[in-house]
Amino acid sequence: MKKLLPYMRKYLPYAILSPILMILEVFSDIAIPYLMSRIVDIGIENRDIDYVIRVGIIMIIAAILGIFFGVLSSYAGAKAGYGFASEIRFQTFKKVQGFSFANLDNFSVASLITRLTNDCNTIGQVTMMSLRMAIRAPFMMIFALIMAVTINASLAKVFLISLPLTVITITVVAIKARPLFLKFQTKVDKVNAIIRENLTAIGVVKSFNRQKHEENRFMERNDDLMDTALKAISMIVFLMPVLNLIIYSTIIAVLWFGGQQVVLGSMGRGELISFITYITQIMMSLMMMSMFFMQLLRGIASKDRILEVWDTDSEIKEIENPIKEVVDGSIEFENISFRYPGSKDCILRNINFEINTGEVIGIIGSTGSSKSSLVQLIPRLYDATDGTVRVSGVDVKDYGIEELRDNVAFVLQQNTLFSGTIRENMKWGNEGASDDLIIQALKQAQAWEFVSKYEDGLDHLVEQGGGNFSGGQRQRLTIARALMKNPKIIILDDSTSAVDMTTDAKIQKAFREELKDVTTIIIAQRISSILNADRILVMHEGEIESLGSHEELLKISAIYKEIYESQEKGVIRE
Amino acid sequence: MKNQRRVRQLRPDNPKQTIMRLFSYFKFNKQEFFIGILFIMFGAIAQIGANSMLSPIIDTLIEDHDRGQFIKYLLIMVLFVLIIAMGQYIGNLSMARLAQRTIHKLREEMFSHMEKLPISFFDINSHGELMSTFTNDIDMLNQSLEQSVSQIIISIITVTGTFIMMLYISPLLTGIVVIMLAVMLTSVRFVGKRSAKNFRNQQAQLANMNGYIEEMMSGQKVVKVFNYEDRAIAEFEKKNEDLRKSSTNASTFGVMLMPIMGKVNGFKSIEHTVCSFSWSRENI
Numbered sequence: 001m002k003k004l005l006p007y008m009r010k011y012l013p014y015a016i017l018s019p020i021l022m023i024l025e026v027f028s029d030i031a032i033p034y035l036m037s038r039i040v041d042i043g044i045e046n047r048d049i050d051y052v053i054r055v056g057i058i059m060i061i062a063a064i065l066g067i068f069f070g071v072l073s074s075y076a077g078a079k080a081g082y083g084f085a086s087e088i089r090f091q092t093f094k095k096v097q098g099f100s101f102a103n104l105d106n107f108s109v110a111s112l113i114t115r116l117t118n119d120c121n122t123i124g125q126v127t128m129m130s131l132r133m134a135i136r137a138p139f140m141m142i143f144a145l146i147m148a149v150t151i152n153a154s155l156a157k158v159f160l161i162s163l164p165l166t167v168i169t170i171t172v173v174a175i176k177a178r179p180l181f182l183k184f185q186t187k188v189d190k191v192n193a194i195i196r197e198n199l200t201a202i203g204v205v206k207s208f209n210r211q212k213h214e215e216n217r218f219m220e221r222n223d224d225l226m227d228t229a230l231k232a233i234s235m236i237v238f239l240m241p242v243l244n245l246i247i248y249s250t251i252i253a254v255l256w257f258g259g260q261q262v263v264l265g266s267m268g269r270g271e272l273i274s275f276i277t278y279i280t281q282i283m284m285s286l287m288m289m290s291m292f293f294m295q296l297l298r299g300i301a302s303k304d305r306i307l308e309v310w311d312t313d314s315e316i317k318e319i320e321n322p323i324k325e326v327v328d329g330s331i332e333f334e335n336i337s338f339r340y341p342g343s344k345d346c347i348l349r350n351i352n353f354e355i356n357t358g359e360v361i362g363i364i365g366s367t368g369s370s371k372s373s374l375v376q377l378i379p380r381l382y383d384a385t386d387g388t389v390r391v392s393g394v395d396v397k398d399y400g401i402e403e404l405r406d407n408v409a410f411v412l413q414q415n416t417l418f419s420g421t422i423r424e425n426m427k428w429g430n431e432g433a434s435d436d437l438i439i440q441a442l443k444q445a446q447a448w449e450f451v452s453k454y455e456d457g458l459d460h461l462v463e464q465g466g467g468n469f470s471g472g473q474r475q476r477l478t479i480a481r482a483l484m485k486n487p488k489i490i491i492l493d494d495s496t497s498a499v500d501m502t503t504d505a506k507i508q509k510a511f512r513e514e515l516k517d518v519t520t521i522i523i524a525q526r527i528s529s530i531l532n533a534d535r536i537l538v539m540h541e542g543e544i545e546s547l548g549s550h551e552e553l554l555k556i557s558a559i560y561k562e563i564y565e566s567q568e569k570g571v572i573r574e
Numbered sequence: 575m576k577n578q579r580r581v582r583q584l585r586p587d588n589p590k591q592t593i594m595r596l597f598s599y600f601k602f603n604k605q606e607f608f609i610g611i612l613f614i615m616f617g618a619i620a621q622i623g624a625n626s627m628l629s630p631i632i633d634t635l636i637e638d639h640d641r642g643q644f645i646k647y648l649l650i651m652v653l654f655v656l657i658i659a660m661g662q663y664i665g666n667l668s669m670a671r672l673a674q675r676t677i678h679k680l681r682e683e684m685f686s687h688m689e690k691l692p693i694s695f696f697d698i699n700s701h702g703e704l705m706s707t708f709t710n711d712i713d714m715l716n717q718s719l720e721q722s723v724s725q726i727i728i729s730i731i732t733v734t735g736t737f738i739m740m741l742y743i744s745p746l747l748t749g750i751v752v753i754m755l756a757v758m759l760t761s762v763r764f765v766g767k768r769s770a771k772n773f774r775n776q777q778a779q780l781a782n783m784n785g786y787i788e789e790m791m792s793g794q795k796v797v798k799v800f801n802y803e804d805r806a807i808a809e810f811e812k813k814n815e816d817l818r819k820s821s822t823n824a825s826t827f828g829v830m831l832m833p834i835m836g837k838v839n840g841f842k843s844i845e846h847t848v849c850s851f852s853w854s855r856e857n858i
Contacts, residue, residue: 054652078825086818093787093810097803101795109791116787128825149780188709195685195708202688204694218685226678233670240666241659248624248655252648255628259644272632379799402801406668409799416793419785428800464789467696485800561661 003307004123011083014076019135021073026139028066030147035059055404077131085124092116092309100314101381102341107309110192114185115309119302126299133292141285148278151271155258159282162250163453166243173239180232181301187225194218203471239290247283251276264388315341316380322400326407327392329357329488329519331378336387338373346385347373347542357392357488359433360512360520362530364563365539371523372413374539375491379408379522391489409487411495415478417466422451423458425477429484438484444510445480446503447473471498479507489519496522496529527567536560580621603672610668617661618728622735624654665724673719677712684708707787776824779817786813 008015039055060283096112107115120435198205198214205214254275260268318519336351347370355361363371376382377389380396389396396404409429417425426438435458442448450473455462466474475495482490490511496504505528512532524530531550538545538553538560546557553560627647634643647841688704789798790806797806 065714074825078822082818082822082825086814090811090814093790093814094807096791096794097797097807099794101796101798103797104794109794110705112791112794113705113784113788116791117784124821191681192705192709195688196705198688199683199696199704202691203693205689206693211686214690215686219682222678222681222685226674229674230671233674234667237663237666237670241663244662245655245659248651248658251628252655253653255631255635255648255651260630262635264640276628381795381798405799405801412795412799414793414795416796418789428796428802431805464785465792481800 001077003301003310004303007087007091008084008127010081010087011080012498014080015131018073018076018080018131019435021069021076022132022135023139024069025066025073026136026143028062028069029140030143031058031062032066034265037079073132073156077128080131081124081128084127085120088123088306089116089120092120095309095312098314099312100316101376102316103312103314105340106312106342108189108196110196111305112309114192115305119305122298122302123306126295126302127290130299133288135383137285137288137292141282141289144278144281144285147274148282151275151278152258152261152267155254155261155267155275158250158253158257162246163286166246166283166290169239169242169246170290173235173291174297177232177235178297178300178433180228180235182296182304182364184225184228184232185305186303186375187221187228190221191218191225193486194221228439236294239294243283243290245286247279250283251279252336254279297505308505316383316401318401319398322403323394323398324400324401324403326394326403329407329517330390330392331355331395331489331519332388332390333374333377334388334390336377336384336389338377338382338385340373340382348384348447349542351387351544353537353544353547355519355521357519358517360488360533360534363521363523363535363539364525364527364530364536364560365545366559369539370539370542371539375410375521375523377494378491379405379410381410406485406517407488409482409485409490411475411478411482411490411492413493413495415461415466415474415495417469417474417477417481419464422463422477423461426458426484429481430486433484438480441480441483442477444483444507444514445476446499446506446510447476447480450476472500472503475499476503476507483515487518489521490515491521491523493523494525497525501526501528508532527564589627603675606668606672607673610665610672610724613661613668614724614727615661615663615665615731616659617665618731619735620654620657620661622732622739624651627651627654642774669724670720673716676719677716680715681708681712684801693731772820772824776820779820783813783817786810 030564035055035058039059093116096116099107104112145156145159148159189277194214194217198218205211205476210441254272258267258275262272332354333351336348337346339346340350351374363373363375373382377384378391378396380401383397391399391408418428423438426441427433429441430437438458439448442451451457451460462468466477469477475498479492479495489531496507499507504526508529511518522530522533530536533550535547535549536553537547538557540559545559546553548556554564595634626651629648631644631651634640652833786809790810
């Protein structure tokens with residue numbers, strides 16, 4: 001909580017005002033029954049209509065004042081609660097923006113979304129409730145307790161048993177339920193993760209006919225989620241009946257012991273009735289506290305999940321006084337080995353090679369040969385576990401991250417476009433770009449041929465994730481977006497897989513002719529995509545198998561030859 | 575997911591239809607449903623019973639000095655209390671179980687249905703909205719199943735039961751309470767109308783915000799590659815502020831109802847005292 005609280009500062013006056021106003025409302029709530037008892041005891045007993053009307057008017061004024069304070073308190077509470085939530089949400093979002101790829105791999109997208117939406121909202125609601133309920137209930141309870149003791153101190157001893165019993169019940173449920181709720185949330189995340197996976201990769205699932213397998217996987221997690229939910233619920237469901245049992249037992253005890261006293265004449269009838277009213281008030285406050293407490297459990301779980309984000313730091317750090325300029329597009333890998341943070345197995349070993357500036361390099365290899373992992377080291381999406389990656393002769397760790405990534409354009413396999421116009425999407429690469437510049441990039445990526453056909457051209461709307469474009473169109477747009485950066489190095493990670501061969505060839509040509517000075521690295525499944533590269537790197541199980549031109553490789557690389565022949569056959573068959 | 579329109583809706587437009595639909599989901603667990611409702615009803619009735627035992631107990635004690643009768647009434651009350659606890663425990667547990675099993679089943683159905691849909695469906699519908707159906711909508715359903723149904727039952731029983739008891743004790747006082755409640759309900763409705771507009775606004779802002787978060791988190795790696803972080807933060811800040819303002823407005827009106835309702839309850843408990851008081855007076 002200590003970490004979150006400073007973000008309340010902006011709304012502190014409201015956070016203080018809300019409980020104060022709440023206390024005023026409580027005063028009104030406690031005055032009303034008192035005034036009522038005066039009406040009954042004095043007014044009705046003496047048949048004094050004047051008195052009844054007089055006190056009745058005071059009572060109505062007290063009620064109106066109470067509503068007034070209550071509404072003001074709500075307003076202040078809402079202001080503080082939602083303000084607090086929005087600060088937390090903003091800080092969390094900022095934190096995620098600073099995450100490295102490894103951090104993002106650790107938190108699933110689904111879980112980050114729940115944290116930013118549901119968890120932040122819960123914190124706001126719980127704050128609001130804390131400011132109101134957590135103040136109101138104890139005050140009501142203390143005041144009613146004082147009244148009860150004043151009426152009959154010996155009878156009030158029942159509270160010595162019932163109050164601790166209530167507190168113990170609530171505490172026990174709290175201690176038992178908390179880990180269950182935490183577990184429950186992680187299970188929810190797991191279920192959501194699989195739904196998300198299937199939503200984004202439904203094409204893959206269908207083409208590999210994996211629906212049944214995915215369904216089984218989902219069912220397993222869904223069952224798991226239900227089991228955990230049921231465990232948590234059976235704990236919580238326990239609370240209300242037990243509390244009710246305590247309340248009514250107290251009332252029965254008061255009736256029993258108080259009854260004896262009434263018979264003996266040491267206690268009045270009115271006193272007994274009002275005493276029972278106070279029991280209800282006290283116990284109602286306790287119920288309220290337990291309700292609040294259930295909310296608090298949710299709040300604490302949310303808080304923990306938010307703090308998990310806050311406590312995660314990117315392992316990719318900038319050095320002090322970083323180099324701000326990338327001179328050329330040459331790249332050098334020296335004794336590189338790499339494993340993903342948290343994983344044991346090295347997926348890249350003994351990587352040593354150099355790329356000249358302006359060179360076109362193709363990378364090919366079986367899936368799992370760590371092609372992507374290799375190139376992700378260049379813009380420091382991950383840091384190499386051992387060895388040094390140099391761009392323009394300088395260790396990538398010595399550059400400013402922003403400058404490095406501005407000069408190394410990376411077209412990810414995950415070719416996400418964002419909702420907005422095509423122009424807005426292109427401006428991701430260059431905020432101040434003119435339309436001419438955008439069109440030039442679109443032409444180079446062979447995207448202009450379909451964009452120019454839209455009536456609204458660059459103003460054509462892109463839906464979330466780019467869902468209104470075909471896979472090939474999306475890939476071409478993301479290549480154009482990367483070109484907007486005017487980079488020294490461009491990396492295409494399997495970025496033309498959905499583009500037809502003719503268009504693919506056109507893109508290759510544009511790269512060769514118009515982007516001569518840009519170092520280009522193309523990862524591809526199709527040999528045709530890299531056929532004309534200056535050199536081709538063949539990766540096998542995390543190591544470089546061979547390096548050379550197409551013709552050379554056909555002679556020296558068995559793997560390359562095999563891939564080439566199988567794809568040639570495929571083409572002939574088609 | 576039969577009708578895609580539902581995906582876009584944040585709140586049901588037609589409560590009656592929604593409730594009917596809700597009930598139709600119980601078909602998976604008929605037994606649990608009936609046991610749950612039965613025990614919740616037991617609990618609610620016993621609660622009225624226990625509360626209405628107070629007056630006769632005090633009366634026998636004070637007016638009749640009948641110790642045997644007093645103990646008998648007290649034992650009846652103990653019985654009621656036990657039924658309350660049992661009814662609430664079994665009732666709430668069954669309803670919660672029912673809710674969990676229902677959404678479990680629903681999730682399963684939705685998922686396997688999703689796997690069968692043509693790919694074109696996923697091109698037309700944004701992932702964010704489909705995802706929200708799986709998470710937010712299911713969550714809402716869970717809450718309604720777990721709480722709303724039992725709350726509706728308890729409210730109906732409590733209101734009618736209390737009303738009958740009050741009418742039995744004192745028709746005049748009942749009349750006064752009814753008038754008071756009518757005044758309160760009118761003022762609640764007044765506030766409610768204004769709050770509905772604010773509430774809709776808040777829901778729109780919330781959807782806007784959630785959509786943005788969804789989109790940004792899904793494309794976070796692209797954000798990193800393009801050094802887009804600062805621009806994303808600036809835009810987020812704007813949307814966040816809009817949401818804060820609208821949700822503060824919406825909930826202020828909403829929470830306003832609480833003190834008003836609280837006063838209604840306060841007057842009701844006073845009524846209770848008066849009732850038992852006049853009951854004892856009449857018996858003098």
